[in-house]
Amino acid sequence: MCDMKNRINAEIRSLLDNTQRISIISHIRTDGDAVGSLLGLGLSLLATGKEVQMIVADGVPANFRHLHGSDLIVQKITHQDSLSIVVDCSDLARTGNSLNGKPPDINIDHHITNLNFATINFVDPQATATSELIAKNLERWGLPISVDIAECLLFGIISDTLGFRTSNMTPECLRQAARLMDYGANLAELYKTALLVRSFEAVRFWGQGLTRLQYEDRIVWTTLTQDDRKEVSYPGNDDADLVNILTTIESCDIAIIFVEQKNGNIKVSWRSQPGIDVSQLAFDFGGGGHPAASGAEIKGSLEEVQKQVFEATRFFLNAIKLI
Numbered sequence: 613m614c615d616m617k618n619r620i621n622a623e624i625r626s627l628l629d630n631t632q633r634i635s636i637i638s639h640i641r642t643d644g645d646a647v648g649s650l651l652g653l654g655l656s657l658l659a660t661g662k663e664v665q666m667i668v669a670d671g672v673p674a675n676f677r678h679l680h681g682s683d684l685i686v687q688k689i690t691h692q693d694s695l696s697i698v699v700d701c702s703d704l705a706r707t708g709n710s711l712n713g714k715p716p717d718i719n720i721d722h723h724i725t726n727l728n729f730a731t732i733n734f735v736d737p738q739a740t741a742t743s744e745l746i747a748k749n750l751e752r753w754g755l756p757i758s759v760d761i762a763e764c765l766l767f768g769i770i771s772d773t774l775g776f777r778t779s780n781m782t783p784e785c786l787r788q789a790a791r792l793m794d795y796g797a798n799l800a801e802l803y804k805t806a807l808l809v810r811s812f813e814a815v816r817f818w819g820q821g822l823t824r825l826q827y828e829d830r831i832v833w834t835t836l837t838q839d840d841r842k843e844v845s846y847p848g849n850d851d852a853d854l855v856n857i858l859t860t861i862e863s864c865d866i867a868i869i870f871v872e873q874k875n876g877n878i879k880v881s882w883r884s885q886p887g888i889d890v891s892q893l894a895f896d897f898g899g900g901g902h903p904a905a906s907g908a909e910i911k912g913s914l915e916e917v918q919k920q921v922f923e924a925t926r927f928f929l930n931a932i933k934l935i
Contacts, residue, residue, distance in 0.1 A: 617734075617736075620732060620733075620734050621734075621749060621752050621753065623732055624718060624732060624734060624749075624753055625752065625753045625754055627695060627717065627718065627732070628657070628662075628695075628753055628754065628755070629754060631662075631694075631695040632662060632663055633662070633663045633691050633693065633694040633695065634657055634662055634663070634664050634665070634691075634694055634695045634696075634697065635664075635665045635667060635689050635691050635694040635695070635696050635697070636650055636653055636654050636657075636664065636665070636666050636667065636696075636697045636698075636699060637650075637667045637668075637669075637689070637696065637697070637698050637699070637701075637707050637710045637711065637716070638650040638666075638667075638668055638698070638699050638700050638701065638707075639668075639700060639701045639706040639707060639708075640668070640669050640670045640706060640707070640708040641670065641849050641850055641879070642668050642670075642672060642673065642676070643771060643772070643850075644676065644767055644768055644770070644771020644772065644806055645700055645741045645742050645743050645768040645769070645771050645772035646668070646699070646700040646701075646742075646768075647668070647672060647676045647679060647682065647685075647764075647767075647768070648679070648741075648743040648764045648765055648766075648767045648768020648769070648771065649699045649700050649720070649741070649742040649743045649745075649746050649764075649765070649768050650666050650668070650685065650699055650700070651666065651679055651680070651681045651682065651685075651761075651764040652743060652746050652747065652750070652761050652764040652765040652768065653697070653699060653720075653746050653750070653755075654666040654681065654684070655680070655681045655758070655760060655761045655764065656750055656755040656756055656757065656758075656761050657755065658681075659755075659756050659758065659761075660754075660755060660756070663691070663694075665686060665689060665690065665691050665694065666681075666684055666685045666686070667685065667686055667687065667688065667689055667710050668685055668687065668708075669687055669688075669707060669708025669709070669710050670687070670708060670849065671685075671687055672685050673847070673848050673850075674811075674847065675805075675809075675811070678805060679763070679764050679767060680760040680763065680764065681760065681764070688710070689710055689711070695717050695718070696711060696714075696716040696717050696718070697716060697717065697718040697719075697720065698711075698716045698718070698719050698720070698721075698729075698730065699720045699721065699742055699746070700720075700721055700722075700723075700742040701719070701721060701723075701726075702721060702723035702725045702726045702727065702900035702901065703725075703726070703727045703729060703900060704716075704727070704729045715729055715730055715731065716729070716730045716731070717730060717731050717732065718730055718731070718732045718734065719732070719733045719734065719735065720734045720735075720742060720745060720746065721734075721735045721742055721745075722735070722736055722737055722738075722739040722740070722741060722742050722744070722745055723735075723737065723891075723900055723901055723902060724737040724891055724901075724902060724903065725891050725894070725895050725899075725900030725901060725906070726900070727900075734749075738782070739785075740769065740772060740773050740778065740780050740781060740782060740785040741768050741769045741771075741772035741773060741785070742768065742772075743764075743765045743766070743767070743768025743769045743772070744765075744768075744769050744784075744785050744788050746765060747762075747765040747766075747769070747788045747791070747792055748784075748788055757792075757795050758795065759795055759796035759797065761795075762792040762793075762795035762796060762797040763792075763796075763797040763798065763802060765792055765797075766789060766792040766793070766797040766799065766802050767802045767805070767806055769785065769788065769789055769792075770789075770799075770802055770803055770806045770807065771806045771807070773785065774807065774856060775803055775806075775807050776789070778904060778905075779886035779887075779903075779904055780902070780903070780904070810852070810853075811846075813844050813845050813846045813847070814846060814848075814852035814853075815852075816844035816846070817836065817840065817841065817844050817846040817851075817852045817854070818852060818854045818857065819844075820836060820837075820840035820843070820844060821834040821835065821836045821840070821851070821854050821869065822834065822854075825858075827861075827864075828926075829926055829929065829930075830863060830864060830865040830866070830929065831864070831865065831866050831867075831868065831922070831925060831926060831929065832858050832861050832864045832866075832867045832868070833858075833867065833868040833869065833870070833918075833922065834854075834858070834869055834870070835869070835870040835871075835872070835914060835918070836851055836854070836869065836870070836871045836872065837872045837914070838872050838873075838874065849871075849873060849874065849879075850871065850879075851869050851871050851879075851881060854869060855867055855868075855869040855881045855883050856883065858883065859883040859884075859885070864885070865884065865885050865888055865929060866882060866883070866884045866885075866888065866890060866925055866929060867882070867883045867884075868880065868881065868882055868883075868921060868922070868925060869881050870914060870917060870918055870921070872914055873909065876911075877909045877910060877911050877912075878909070878910050878911075878912065878913075878914055878917040878918075879907065879908075879909050880894075880897065880899070880907060880908050880909070880910055880917065880921055881905075881906075881907040882894060882901075882905070882906050882907065882925070883904065883905050884903070884904050884905075885904075886904065888903075888904070888929075888932065889903035889904075890903065890904065890905075890906050890925075890928075891903050891906045892928075893906065893924060893925060893928055894906030894907055894908045895908075896924070897910050897920075897921070897924075898910070
């Protein structure tokens with residue numbers, strides 16, 4: 613395994629050394645790790661004089677725009693002849709068709725459900741975040757780390773580990789976080805912006821979902837509709853991290869949130885307690901993610917999708933109780 617990682621690292625370094633024009637893409641409905649890893653890698657490449665485009669197909673939410681370089685992120689690739697790198701995506705569809713279905717040159721990710729869709733796949737499910745994976749390997753790829761780069765990467769790590777408290781936390785992740793602090797990243801401020809600060813509209817959006825909260829068979833779930841979004845003027849397409857609040861409910865094994873999308877599809881997010889792997893559930897519905905945090909976008913009405921997902925989740929939970 614170590615030899616394989618060394619070989620892949622050597623291949624990535626060779627490609628980066630010998631390429632001037634590079635496009636880096638992360639996933640739609642972006643999160644802290646997606647933006648942190650995108651900016652961490654992108655800013656490092658820019659510092660070496662490369663011509664770099666950073667792409668998120670549906671744009672960057674306001675709560676990530678404090679990160680250095682976020683104003684450089686665009687929604688479409690204009691460098692069609694560039695080296696393409698996808699970060700923090702378990703499958704190509706999550707790029708929002710940024711590459712028009714063409715496999716990228718490099719895929720850097722940590723999701724256990726990653727489909728290895730690139731020419732070079734640097735996928736490590738042992739890493740707690742893609743930002744951790746990039747922080748660990750930037751210098752092996754001949755790329756620098758500055759305070760701005762370190763802050764983007766540490767923000768990504770904090771976001772994906774919920775402040776170093778997810779069940780997949782490792783000593784290596786803490787070592788990388790400490791190293792990024794050595795470069796000048798402000799842990800306290802990044803923790804605050806990643807996990808504690810919420811807009812007034814986001815908290816009102818939580819209220820819409822909490823009024824519909826339901827509990828059955830150790831499963832907690834709720835819904836957020838397009839009408840809810842309009843009523844409270846919440847600008848995002850996500851759940852404003854409400855699903856992470858649901859997992860704090862006592863006697864909850866799995867939390868699910870159903871979020872109605874503008875395209876008529878339903879975004880479903882699962883969160884689970886340690887030892888319960890919901891990634892296969894998400895995969896069965898065309899999605900993916902981590903053992904304790906996964907998601908899928910499902911075509912159908914809110915009522916239909918709720919029924920399908922709840923029945924599948926209850927069956928899954930009952931099955932693992934019998935093992």
